[in-house]
Amino acid sequence: xxxxxxxxxxxxxxxxxxxxxxxxxxxxxxxxxxxxxxxxxxxxxxxxxxxxxxxxxxxxxxxxxxxxxxxxxxxxxxxxxxxxxxxxxxxxxxxxxxxxxxxxxxxxxxxxxxxxxxxxxxxxxxxxxxxxxxxxxxxxxxxxxxxxxxxxxxxxxxxxxxxxxxxxxxxxxxxxxxxxxxxxxxxxxxxxxxxxxxxxxxxxxxxxxxxxxxxxxxxxxxxxxxxxxxxxxxxxxxxxxxxxxxxxxxxxxxxxxxxxxxxxxxxxxxxxxxxxxxxxxxxxxxxxxxxxxxxxxxxxxxxxxxxxxxxxxxxxxxxxxxxxxxxxxxxxxxxxxxxxxxxxxxxxxxxxxxxxxxxxxxxxxxxxxxxxxxxxx
Amino acid sequence: xxxxxxxxxxxxxxxxxxxxxxxxxxxxxxxxxxxxxxxxxxxxxxxxxxxxxxxxxxxxxxxxxxxxxxxxxxxxxxxxxxxxxxxxxxxxxxxxxxxxxxxxxxxxxxxxxxxxxxxxxxxxxxxxxxxxxxxxxxxxxxxxxxxxxxxxxxxxxxxxxxxxxxxxxxxxxxxxxxxxxxxxxxxxxxxxxxxxxxxxxxxxxxxxxxxxxxxxxx
Numbered sequence: 001x002x003x004x005x006x007x008x009x010x011x012x013x014x015x016x017x018x019x020x021x022x023x024x025x026x027x028x029x030x031x032x033x034x035x036x037x038x039x040x041x042x043x044x045x046x047x048x049x050x051x052x053x054x055x056x057x058x059x060x061x062x063x064x065x066x067x068x069x070x071x072x073x074x075x076x077x078x079x080x081x082x083x084x085x086x087x088x089x090x091x092x093x094x095x096x097x098x099x100x101x102x103x104x105x106x107x108x109x110x111x112x113x114x115x116x117x118x119x120x121x122x123x124x125x126x127x128x129x130x131x132x133x134x135x136x137x138x139x140x141x142x143x144x145x146x147x148x149x150x151x152x153x154x155x156x157x158x159x160x161x162x163x164x165x166x167x168x169x170x171x172x173x174x175x176x177x178x179x180x181x182x183x184x185x186x187x188x189x190x191x192x193x194x195x196x197x198x199x200x201x202x203x204x205x206x207x208x209x210x211x212x213x214x215x216x217x218x219x220x221x222x223x224x225x226x227x228x229x230x231x232x233x234x235x236x237x238x239x240x241x242x243x244x245x246x247x248x249x250x251x252x253x254x255x256x257x258x259x260x261x262x263x264x265x266x267x268x269x270x271x272x273x274x275x276x277x278x279x280x281x282x283x284x285x286x287x288x289x290x291x292x293x294x295x296x297x298x299x300x301x302x303x304x305x306x307x308x309x310x311x312x313x314x315x316x317x318x319x320x321x322x323x324x325x326x327x328x329x330x331x332x333x334x335x336x337x338x339x340x341x342x343x344x345x346x347x348x349x350x351x352x353x354x355x356x357x358x359x360x361x362x363x364x365x366x367x368x369x370x371x372x373x374x375x376x377x
Numbered sequence: 378x379x380x381x382x383x384x385x386x387x388x389x390x391x392x393x394x395x396x397x398x399x400x401x402x403x404x405x406x407x408x409x410x411x412x413x414x415x416x417x418x419x420x421x422x423x424x425x426x427x428x429x430x431x432x433x434x435x436x437x438x439x440x441x442x443x444x445x446x447x448x449x450x451x452x453x454x455x456x457x458x459x460x461x462x463x464x465x466x467x468x469x470x471x472x473x474x475x476x477x478x479x480x481x482x483x484x485x486x487x488x489x490x491x492x493x494x495x496x497x498x499x500x501x502x503x504x505x506x507x508x509x510x511x512x513x514x515x516x517x518x519x520x521x522x523x524x525x526x527x528x529x530x531x532x533x534x535x536x537x538x539x540x541x542x543x544x545x546x547x548x549x550x551x552x553x554x555x556x557x558x559x560x561x562x563x564x565x566x567x568x569x570x571x572x573x574x575x576x577x578x579x580x581x582x583x584x585x586x587x588x589x590x591x592x593x594x595x
Contacts, residue, residue: 062460133393300500
């Protein structure tokens with residue numbers, strides 16, 4: 001603004017009922033002309049008391065509720081809680097189940113990254129086309145989830161000690177088919193998007209998240225890696241069968257919206273590599289659920305973990321998904337806390353948006369990749 | 378060159394568009410371009426998607442042979458374990474508050490599932506020691522109201538063991554094997570286990586069971 005012309009700041013509410021806010025999320029924005037001066041995220045419209053509910057049901061009873069946290073990635077949510085409960089109760093996981101978990105988690109990553117790319121383009125104004133291409137591929141993987149677990153999105157499949165029941169016959173062959181066909185879709189999507197000049201103009205240099213800020217704000221997942229920090233729990237913790245997989249962790253350079261998009265594309269290509277290896281190395285037979293896991297599944301109230309606490313964490317498609325459980329020796333968790341990656345990645349939204357144009361706030365939010373079910377819980 | 382990336386992207390959409398027509402697919406094939414999936418949607422009421430065998434929706438109660446021969450003994454384990462607490466069970470009792478029995482087993486007088494609350498998680502099936510409750514795959518059950526129409530009572534939940542066999546053959550086979558093993562363990566001297574004969578003899582009784590009327594619509 002020039003010194004001669006003084007104007008007031010304009011306040012705009014983006015959301016909560018707006019398709020570009022990915023659910024019921026409100027951004028109270030102060031604008032100077034078209035430039036964002038401040039942005040206040042307003043949360044809580046989708047609060048469902050998740051943590052308190054889970055303190056009132058058995059440990060197994062928590063699993064269907066975790067499906068509803070980040071409803072795009074039910075499998076990884078199940079896996080996170082299963083890892084925490086296994087730490088709490090000292091439960092072993094059979095070899096075949098470890099590989100099945102890797103396969104299901106990487107399929108979930110494909111689902112999530114494919115759809116978030118489609119939604120990001122939707123936010124930029126490319127209504128429909130890239131999103132529907134993405135959803136076409138997502139649908140094929142959801143059919144696989146239905147085949148294994150009985151439900152496309154609310155899987156409730158991974159359990160402490162393995163997976164609920166072994167995958168049906170022909171499942172792994174269909175995963176092989178998807179894995180073989182997916183690179184062509186990725187190539188097509190990249191032809192459509194990666195070199196597109198309009199997308200580059202809209203995204204490069206927009207919503208830059210500096211490396212130091214990303215680390216100090218505990219940002220995780222593709223967002224952190226797009227800012228150039230090499231931190232992936234699949235490498236750091238090495239849960240399930242990941243230590244035996246050879247894959248790279250793609251990193252971004254600038255930390256802008258374009259890097260976040262491109263890191264996700266590269267991660268999908270690495271996921272396909274992991275899937276190929278896991279499908280090759282998975283034991284052809286063997287239990288998919290340990291004896292203790294079966295016993296817990298059939299009578300959840302008999303599972304009384306010793307007094308103590310455990311923090312289980314995995315690399316969900318959105319970042320570090322952690323479950324903190326405190327046991328008092330009863331069949332229910334005494335304290336149950338979710339470290340939701342969407343929620344914590346959202347805390348840097350204002351820093352990324354300040355000084356940008358209001359239209360860019362929408363795509364910056366889209367590139368954070370939030371699901372309100374996980375943010376509000 | 379500025380604009381080349383956009384043009385290439387438009388080429389992708391053009392190819393997808395052409396690929397939705399049979400003539401277009403022949404053209405793509407002739408040009409040695411990938412044909413893609415073509416039309417992959419289905420027009421719903423006329424054609425229906427084939428669901429996976431494990432597809433689950435709401436639970437139902439299994440009976441052997443005749444509807445009064447329920448496997449459920451009203452033990453209330455599922456009622457206790459159900460995470461959203463959508464099952465309501467009352468055991469059948471006489472005036473002196475003693476449990477009534479048919480075929481030597483207690484049975485529920487009331488077994489209601491509030492499907493407006495049920496989240497199809499399958500935990501009731503996993504915890505049931507009597508294999509009395511299983512997941513149905515019938516999903517076209519919309520009603521005009523959300524009160525009593527969505528409270529499925531015992532009569533609406535009853536399905537025969539044959540129906541279960543029909544919709545989920547693989548799972549039914551493992552369940553039958555488990556029941557047979559249990560029966561053999563319970564009565565080692567008697568070779569005739571109670572359940573497998575009932576399952577095989579239920580061809581006539583089960584046929585009417587498969588056509589159990591759906592819950593009444595408002």
